[in-house]
Each structure stands twice: as structure tokens, then as C-alpha cells.
Amino acid sequence: MSQISTGAISARLKGTGPHNSSTQARYGARMPSAKVAIFYAALIAAALIWVTPVITLILTALKDAGDFAVNGAFSLPKSIRWANFSEAWQTGVGNYFWNSVIVTGVKVPIGILIESMAAFALTHMHFRWANKVFVYVLIGLIVPIQMTLVPLTLLMNALNLIDTLTGLIILYIGFGVPFGVLVMRGYFRTLPTAIIEAARIDGCSWFRIFYRIALPLALPAVVSLCILDGVATWNEFILAQIFLRSDELRTLPLGLVQFSTQFSTQYDQLAAAVLISVAPVMLVFLLFQRYFVAGMGGAVK
């Protein structure tokens, strides 16, 4: 799916050159300029409506509580109040933020390593149970988390892992397996068997083949998965809600909902807190957006 170049900057609206017949606009090609203007106007209007909630959020985070109470959310701030961010950070959001960083930072690499190993075994190791194991793993994609909560509570209780980040990370790794295997398997399948076989003939062990050949070749898929999985882990709510009890261990989504019930009237600080939690995701999205497409493409191929 890498041909979807979301990052392409080339402007080809007119599409008259003979060289771009394959990539030129299907809709909107060779339009008269009045139509072009209407097309853009409609699209920009739609985009503005679409981002209104985010603009509201930013405006709220920048104004003080009094301004908000008088003028509501959707007005320019009378004066910009950066202190909202530092206050929110100090009221616990900083703590939630670091918890989220730890959980995501530990979960994602471990998860991708074991998912890649499994996917490699399913695609290149002449494994006769490959199809059955793959279907077994796919089931996990459709299981509602609610199906697992009660037994997991008992299990985590028995292992003394309730209210620990370690316990939460273990759960995240387990629930991440189906999607990770799906994406990595999709990519490994496209690697030519010949490369693997050549390495085999040269006497390379399977572990070396995996580590030295397959994994480096699958780097685009690894990066995609890293980003998709990172965002999903950063955003996870329900498991954190059930298995974290003490305030100082909360991750961001959980902490924010808690924050919103505790300081339900301090919209300025709450908005700043939400913005703090969204910022890393926004950054990753802007920097790596083409990997979102590639990763999703791998999942459905």
C-alpha cells in the first residue's frame, strides 16, 4: 500500500501534462477555474467544521476560567494564559503523562518483538499448523474486552499484579498480539522466499535469519506497527480503569476522565490537560502519517 503517498506535495490539479496520466486527479481533473474555486470552498468549509472541536479545545485551554464563564468556549481568548498548562501538569497530569510514557515505551517494543517472531514462524518456517494458529490468533481481534474482565481480575489478584504498571503492561502485550501478528504476517508474506532459502542453504540458523534478514527487511512494517500500536496503547482506557486503582499510577486517558469529574468546573485546566495528552499523538501523526496508511494496508492485505 506504499503507493498511497499521503506525503506527496506535487500539485497536479490541472493534470494536463501527458506524464501524469496515471496519477492525475480522477475527480476534479481539467476543471474550469470557477468549479475549482467551488470545490476548494466546499472542502475548506467541511474541514473547518471537522476541526471545530479541536479549535474549541485549544481556545479553551488558552483562556482563563473567567473568560470562559462569560464568553463560552468558542471565542478568542481575551489574553492567553499559558499557566493553565503548568497548573494542569502539577495537578497530576504530569504524573499521568509519565505513566503513559512508561507503559507505552515498555509495551510496544516487547510486543512487536514477540509478534514478529510469531508472524515469521507463520510465514517462512514451513510450519504445518500455520493456518490453524493464525485463525486462533485472529479470534482475539473480535473478542470484546468485557469477555475477559472478570477472569482477568481473579488472575491478576492471584498474581498480585492488580494496581501495578507491570500487570497492565502484561495485559497490553497479550491483547496486542492479534493485531501485531496480522500486520507483521501481512508484510512477511511479501518477502521473497528465495532470500530466506538462500540464507538457509548458507547454513544460517533460523534465529539469525529472523534477526539479521527478515526483521530488517520488514522495517517499514515494524515502524507502522510501532506507531499504530503506540497510539493505541497511549489511548487505552478500559483495562487501565479496571486494573489501576491508585491515583499516582493512572495513565493519561484514565487520569483525564478522573480529572474531569474532580475539577468539573475548571474547564480551562481540563482543556489544557486534554491538550497535553493529545500533543504527543498529534506530533507522531504529523511526522509519520504515511505509516498509518501503510500499517492499515498491511492489516487488510
Place this chain on the structure above:
Amino acid sequence: MATTTVPAEIVSAGRKRSPAPTRVRDQLRFLPWVFLAPALVIYSVVVVYPMLYSAYLSLFRWDGVAPKKVFVGFQNYVTLLTHNEVFWIALKNNAIWLVAALLVPTSIGLGLALVLNSRFRGSHIFRSIFYFPAVLSLAVVGLIWTWIYHPDLGLANQLLDALGLKFLKRNWLSDPNIAIYPVILAATWNAVGLPMLLFLAGLQTIPQELHEAAKVEGAGPLQRFWHVTFPLLRETTLIVLAITSINALKAYDIIYAMTNGGPANRTQLLSTWMYFLTYNYNEVGLGTAIAIVLFSLTLIFAIPYIRLMTRKI
């Protein structure tokens, strides 16, 4: 070593296995399991075993603490269906949510994909803008939209004021008759990105020549959509519908962030009501029974998806 060049697909299909040298075969018998072990063990312990154990627990009356569970057979399911009013509210809300999710974000996603599939100046910026809400957590989406629905200061009511439609103003999230719809609208904002992305990916696989040919034959844009684009998007559409419906049935955080199931349980979903019964009322049997119902519903929509994913093995 001619045997080692046999494509993996043929070997792994398990039928036409060609004889590999004994050394290789012995090693191959257990080594894949070593590669699979970490993922399979943790997945089985964290996902599969709890799932099966939940099914078992749904046959008992239990408060989650007492050492003794009372076997009641299918009584929990009967109780849900006959004596649990909120279960029906939740089921109805899930149904509304599902229908909305199958129609609205999918159509918007398809429409946006069709428009943004062409490359024009800024098309990638528009793609980013329309996809962006999909990367936000539903808890955050819920919090943002809670402000929009704020009765006095929220954008929704201010907008109605400005448009002179005062009579439409509502206390959106506290009106028991309508509260579920504003929540669904907020969820839709988040749910459009994925279908758009998948449809864009699907559109890229359609050869431009087909469109050119149809154009030469004199087909208009609408005809080209119906007779060229749409049939070729069949598989993508199936995947989109499956994923959106599975996601719709998983909805949970956004309810928790926006209404917490209220007012008067009118915005409960099966997922949230399961949580309430289990963790607030200690009705573990009823809670797990709801989880099973939810899973069965998901299965209906997931089976075509799973079949599609495995058909290509």
C-alpha cells in the same frame, strides 16, 4: 536441496508437502513453536483462557468474592431477558449505535476517499485533517464533545442561539430521551477516519485504465462510480463494514467519559452495563452473561471478516 525452494504456501497448506531432508524436518517440527511460544502463551493466558472462563462463569450465580459459586444453568440469561430492564435499553442503544455506525461514518468515509483520492494541491493536508480525530482516544473525544454539549457555554446551544433556533436548544446529555444520539455523533467524528483510510487504500488498487476506458465509452462520473469503482471496492467495503461494526460494539470509553450511562441508565450499552453489574453491583454471573451476549453479537459481524482474512492464506 531442491526441496527447500518449495514455496512456503504449498508446504504450509499441509497437503502437498514435499519430503524435506530428515535433519531439516526434525528441526522444523519444534522450532516454529519456539518462535511462536512467547506470543501464544501470553495471548492464551490473557485473552483466550479468560474468555472461556467467562463463558463458564455465566452459568453461575456469584458475587465475585464468596468462595462458593451456585450453579444456575442458563438462569442468568433468562434473568437478563425477562427481569433486567436496563439490559433491553442497552441492547436497543447498541442496535441504534450499530445502525448509525454502519451507515454514517462509512458513507462519509467513502465520500471523502472519493474526493481525496485525486491529487490536487493540498489533498494530503485534507486527508490529514479528516483522519485526525481517529487517532484521539475515545475518552478524549468524549471530554471534548462534553464541552460542545454544555447547556450554557457549549458550542451546540450557542450555535442554535446564533441561528435563531432557540426552540431546539437542549440539555443534550441530560435529556433521557435523546442523550444517546449526541454521544453517537461524537463517536462518529472519531469513526470516520478508518473507513476513509481503507477506502483510499482500496481506490488505489483500481487501475486508472478502467476509468479511462469507461470514459471513452461515454460513461459519466456517476455511471463510472456504480459500474467501475463500486464493484471493485466490494472487498474493501466488506472489510470496512466488518471493522466498523466490531468497533461499534466495543464502544465503552466514550460513554464513560460523557454520560457514565446516565441519565437514569438511558445511555447504557451492553459493554458499560456489564461493567456496572459486575463491579458496582457484584452480579458477576449476570455481568459475564452480558459479555457472552456481546461476543455473540460481535461474532455475527466478524465471521465474514475472519473468512475473508483467512481465505487468502
